[in-house]
Amino acid sequence: MSLSEVNATRAIFGWPLYSTLNAVTFSGAQPDWRTKVTTFTQFLPVLCITTAIWAIGWATSIWLLASIVA
Numbered sequence: 001m002s003l004s005e006v007n008a009t010r011a012i013f014g015w016p017l018y019s020t021l022n023a024v025t026f027s028g029a030q031p032d033w034r035t036k037v038t039t040f041t042q043f044l045p046v047l048c049i050t051t052a053i054w055a056i057g058w059a060t061s062i063w064l065l066a067s068i069v070a
Contacts, residue, residue: 016051023047 002025010018027039 015054016047019047019050 023040023043027036027043030036030039
């Protein structure tokens with residue numbers, strides 16, 4: 001598995017998926033199992049924060065669109 005390059009379209013529609021895949025790929029490339037686990041657990045807060053921001057962005061845009069249409 002190799003790192004995925006994320007362009008604007010992929011970032012808009014699948015940021016949590018691509019960031020998780022890249023974290024798993026990067027941590028899997030580490031030599032020792034302890035290093036793999038440590039690398040992935042250090043990435044988890046970043047994954048949670050960016051996923052929350054991504055979800056808030058989608059929820060806000062859908063809410064604004066729904067309020068305009070209604």
